[in-house]
Amino acid sequence: MATDITKITEKSNWQDLTVGNQIYASGTSRMFKTGEWRTQSPVFHSEKCKQCLLCVPVCPDSSIPVKDCKRQDFDYDHCKGCGICAEVCPFEAISMKEGQ
Amino acid sequence: MAVRERLSGNEAISYAIKQVNPDVMPAFPITPSTEIPQYVANYIANGEMDTEFIPVESEHSSMSATIGASAAGARALTATSSCGMALMWEELYVAASNRLPLALCLVNRALSGPININCDHSDSMGARDTGFIQIYAENNQEVYDNFVQAYRISEHKDVRLPIMICQDGFITSHAVENIELLEDEKVKGFVGEYEPENYLLNPEQPMALGPYAVSNYYMETKMAQNTAMKNAKQVILDVGKEYGELSGRSYGFFEAYRLEDADYAFVIIGSAAGTTKDAVDQLREEGVKAGILKLRVFRPFPDEEIAGALKNCKVVAIMDRSESFRGKGGPLGAEVKAALYDHAANVRAFNLIYGLGGRDFTVEEAKQIYRDLEAYDRDGKAFEEYRYVGLRG
Numbered sequence: 001m002a003t004d005i006t007k008i009t010e011k012s013n014w015q016d017l018t019v020g021n022q023i024y025a026s027g028t029s030r031m032f033k034t035g036e037w038r039t040q041s042p043v044f045h046s047e048k049c050k051q052c053l054l055c056v057p058v059c060p061d062s063s064i065p066v067k068d069c070k071r072q073d074f075d076y077d078h079c080k081g082c083g084i085c086a087e088v089c090p091f092e093a094i095s096m097k098e099g100q
Numbered sequence: 101m102a103v104r105e106r107l108s109g110n111e112a113i114s115y116a117i118k119q120v121n122p123d124v125m126p127a128f129p130i131t132p133s134t135e136i137p138q139y140v141a142n143y144i145a146n147g148e149m150d151t152e153f154i155p156v157e158s159e160h161s162s163m164s165a166t167i168g169a170s171a172a173g174a175r176a177l178t179a180t181s182s183c184g185m186a187l188m189w190e191e192l193y194v195a196a197s198n199r200l201p202l203a204l205c206l207v208n209r210a211l212s213g214p215i216n217i218n219c220d221h222s223d224s225m226g227a228r229d230t231g232f233i234q235i236y237a238e239n240n241q242e243v244y245d246n247f248v249q250a251y252r253i254s255e256h257k258d259v260r261l262p263i264m265i266c267q268d269g270f271i272t273s274h275a276v277e278n279i280e281l282l283e284d285e286k287v288k289g290f291v292g293e294y295e296p297e298n299y300l301l302n303p304e305q306p307m308a309l310g311p312y313a314v315s316n317y318y319m320e321t322k323m324a325q326n327t328a329m330k331n332a333k334q335v336i337l338d339v340g341k342e343y344g345e346l347s348g349r350s351y352g353f354f355e356a357y358r359l360e361d362a363d364y365a366f367v368i369i370g371s372a373a374g375t376t377k378d379a380v381d382q383l384r385e386e387g388v389k390a391g392i393l394k395l396r397v398f399r400p401f402p403d404e405e406i407a408g409a410l411k412n413c414k415v416v417a418i419m420d421r422s423e424s425f426r427g428k429g430g431p432l433g434a435e436v437k438a439a440l441y442d443h444a445a446n447v448r449a450f451n452l453i454y455g456l457g458g459r460d461f462t463v464e465e466a467k468q469i470y471r472d473l474e475a476y477d478r479d480g481k482a483f484e485e486y487r488y489v490g491l492r493g
Contacts, residue, residue: 002305014320014327019260020199021313021321024298026306 005031030078034061038081040096044073048093055085055094076100102347103281109272112240112279113179113205113265114139116247118149119287122203123174123294126154126165130184131217132269133207137179159184163191163204170200171309173299175251177202181269182209185223189230195262196231197325198310201254202262204232205247208370208421209269210457218458219269221369222422224398225431231325233263233332234399238355238373240277242396243267245349248282251291252339258331264399268371270458282347290346329400336397353402355394356409358384362391364473365410367436368419369395372454372461376419379466390470401435407443410436415473415483416449423453429486448476454489465489 003024008017018024049071056064056071063079065072086094107115114136117125127137143149152169156162162178169176180188185206195202206224210216224234233253237243246265254263267273282290298307313321337352344350357373358380359365366376373394383390393409410416418437420430433451440447452469455461469489475481 010314010316012317012320014323017317017320017324019324019328020197020309021311021317022199022298023308023311024305026308028308 033077035063035075035077035079036100038076038079038100040081040083040098041076041100042074042079042081042083042086043095043097045093045095046073048091050091050093052090054088054090058084058088060084103283105279105281106276107240107244107279108135108274108276109237109240109243109267110135110207110274111139111276112244113247113267114143115281116244116287117151117177117205118143119282119284120175120248120251120291121149121288122151122177122251124152124154124166124169124176125178126156126162126169126176127178128156128159128162128180128184130159130181132209132273133179133181133184133205135273136205136207159187160191163188163195166202166204167191167195167198167200170195170202171198171299172301173296175202175255175294177205179205179207181207182211182217182223185227186211189227192227192230192232192262194310197321199260199325199328200262201251201260203247203250203254204262204264206264206266207269207273208266214457216457217269219271219371220421220456220458221266222456224264224266225422225424227264228399228431231261231329232399233259233261233329233336233397234266235263235336235397236266236369236395237268237272238371238394240272240275241279241349243272244279244281245343245347245351246396248287248290249339249343249351251294253332253335255294255296256332256335259328259335261325261328261332266370271371280347286346290343333400333402336400351396353395353397353405354409355392355396357392357394359391359393359409359413361389363389363414363477364470365391365393365413365416366419366466366469367393367395367406367410367416367432369398369432370421372419372421375461375463376466378463379470382463383467383470388470388474395432398432401439403435403439404443406436407439407445410440410447410449411443411445413447414477416447417469417473418449418451420451420453421455423456429453450483450485452485452487452489456488459490461489
């Protein structure tokens with residue numbers, strides 16, 4: 001039976017956890033907002049972007065969404081601010097700033 | 101009709117493995133458990149079983165691969181001893197906390213150093229807090245019987261914990277004894293097929309195993325794990341009884357040997373219980389009311405039952421085959437004494453250390469300890485507690 005991950009929270013009693021914390025569902029890490037760990041943030045300058053998409057595959061957290069073959073703004077819920085995208089961009093379309 | 105044979109402990113458990121025919125066995129050799137993967141590999145090569153055998157590069161890998169196989173949905177096992185188990189340490193906890201019902205055939209051997217290949221219980225006793233169920237055997241017959249029962253306990257839906265089937269290195273693992281084996285179909289019928297509800301290779305239901313648990317989840321997870329271990333008590337009793345109906349040999353948490361009316365008792369684990377039985381029989385002929393509580397199940401620890409069985413004794417000697425370096429005794433001593441205290445069993449109990457690194461433990465030594473218990477009780481003679489049995493100097 002699939003686990004309804006929304007029913008398991010930090011307030012759940014021990015009896016309500018799954019056996020061994022196993023999660024019988026997929027893609028649940030989307031619900032875990034790891035972006036709040038970030039101390040630096042990438043900023044997308046769309047006017048300089050040529051949509052070459054070099055930044056997309058190097059993002060370790062899949063935080064650059066692509067729609068209709070075009071990259072969108074960052075998914076800040078999951079971006080850790082590693083800066084690889086800014087480093088790889090040949091057009092200075094991504095810059096890094098301090099903080100969230 | 102049961103099959104009468106003569107087998108060593110390693111042969112006996114390998115034969116049981118053949119009959120159960122689990123799905124996957126990753127293993128790395130280490131004395132004195134090496135023969136187990138060797139015999140299983142022979143059975144596979146001869147076409148007598150179809151377990152997937154994985155020769156791995158270390159025990160860290162053998163337990164990791166066993167965990168992986170179990171998580172994937174396979175019935176899995178491995179075998180090891182001593183430092184091999186020490187190298188699995190991290191994975192032992194991972195297997196238990198992920199609630200994977202796998203089996204570990206442990207052949208007890210001393211841990212280094214000094215390097216020593218002979219029997220004591222320091223390996224499994226060191227792993228007593230990993231979350232594995234631990235079942236010990238006195239002889240080859242019990243090793244065989246314990247393994248046949250292993251997956252029924254481990255895979256039970258109220259338990260789902262890994263299980264360690266322990267036997268004494270060389271003394272049990274390599275000595276050939278008479279043994280009664282069950283027919284293949286009886287074993288297969290008793291153990292049954294493994295049908296996990298969830299497993300990683302199930303395309304119908306994707307799952308994640310071993311997720312990170314922040315502080316807000318960790319203690320709740322441990323309580324659930326501990327509850328599963330407590331649940332294992334009833335399952336062990338049920339399976340031991342059902343096995344008795346099948347084989348004529350039933351099992352509980354311990355064997356009470358001439359304990360009913362005993363004034364002086366040993367609490368002891370493993371092969372040395374057989375030696376002690378000879379001592380008890382001889383002492384009984386001399387009129388000494390000696391008895392034994394031979395502990396079979398160390399995890400979960402049957403504290404209430406132990407206290408109940410010992411409560412009418414006058415003095416008890418708790419015999420540890422491993423050191424805990426607390427300066428006062430071994431792990432069995434600590435836990436049995438706690439059980440007596442918790443259940444208000446007002447019995448004087450002493451803790452002794454014997455048989456480290458394969459040191460012989462003799463009938464005469466056992467008898468002397470009983471006589472010392474009696475002298476303490478009857479004449480008030482001081483009893484040298486926390487002594488090393490058979491120590492020079």
